[in-house]
Amino acid sequence: MRFYTAQHRYYCGIDLHARRMYICVLDAEGKVRVHRNGPATPEHLLATIAAYREDVVVAVECIFTWYWVADLCAQEGIAFVLGHALYMKAIHGGKAKNDKIDAHKIAVLLRGGMLPMAYVYPREMRATRDLLRRRCHFMRKRAELLTHIQNTASQYTLPTFGKKIAYKANRIDVAEQFADPEVRKSIETNLAPLDHYDRLLTDLELHLTRSAKVHDVHAFYRLRSVPGIGKILALVLLYEIHDIHRFPRVQDFVSYCRLVKCAKQSDGKHYGYSGKKIGNAHLKWAFSEAAVLCLRKNPTAQQYVARLAHKHGKAKALTILAHKLARAVYSMLSCAQAFDAHKFFHQTAHREHSLRARVNAGAALEQKAGPRRHGKARPHTDCAEDVMTATLGN
Secondary structure, eight states: OEEOOOOSSSSEEEOSSEEEEEEEEETTTOOOEEEEEESSSSHHHHHTTTGGGGEEEEEEEHHHHHHHHHHHHHHOOOEEEEEEEEHHHHHHHHHHOOHHHHHHHHHHHHHHEEEEEEEOHHHHHHHHHHHHHHHHHHHHHHHHHHHHHHHHHTTTTOOOOSSOOOOGGTTTTTTGGGOHHHHHHHHHHHHHHHHHHHHHHHHHHHHHHHHHHHHHHHHHHHHSSTTOOHHHHHHHHHHHHHHHGGSSSSSHHHHHOOOOOOEEETTTTTEEEEOTTTOOOHHHHHHHHHHHHHHTTHHHHHHHHHHHHHOOOOHHHHHHHHHHHHHHHHHHHHHHHHOHHHHHHHHHHHHHHHHHHHHHHHHHHHHHOOTTTOOOOOOHHHHHHHHHHHHHHO
């Protein structure tokens, strides 16, 4: 969690909505200078803070309407802070809630250096990122239609289609396989938008690929060098990450990708995990897909995941692989290098072998020394599992 700690003479908190906004301005001593409700327009905002323009910072919560405020502040040379919605909800919750109270709390958090910050995505790439997210929405709708056709065939105990109906050429005679006219009509209503989605997605993917080549063609092709990351996943990673240097450490990046567990502890006690929704859901999906696709026609990756699955189970093995791919992408983009498959899998296997050898050597010395005075020594197999789990998790 990052907080905005810069000092200013005036602090402006805005409770922003689609048509209205409530503005609260505090001075450095915490005195309220402005408490005003008005239309959500650039003219009203500039007129309200005109007397404090010499040294003011503006903060809004990260909701769907923040784009124009960020662009206006950048154009006018005004400091702007985007508040992290989930973190702010935990910090400034109260008994009563309305626009006036929310605007004042945002200003108070800003003045006290306790406003959690979200990333202000740059204007020049923002529209393309939103279009890419829209493309993923259409793809999920298309998948729902295909799933409904498959489920309907199973519902009426029809034989399998034999070919993948995701391809248009394999969907020609699908509706005719259902004898009931009502069921056939239902399948036809699913097939009609599928053809439209195919044309729409093809056009979108072509447009997005051209946009990626304009914005950062080198990073785009570096991402495509990773096994399992194709054109679409490379686009998702490119536009969701934007600038890899905004993450000081690789741990910050994998946490942002929702690929680590956030433990809850107090007084030496463990209370489980939380924070599953803190981070970028699109990066989580992209790396999870890349981990599955990485196994296709890749014997080295299949052997590596098989070893992990033997110890941790298949689901956790894929999660570990997704975590490793995220760390590799961070290193690639930071150092401007392409993916090295030999280095990625060879170092991981070598590290695993070295750790197991050290654990087994320590267990052998422990057995040679005899049992401990105050209890039995743990079996070396359990010790090896603990060390390997902790290391691969990091």
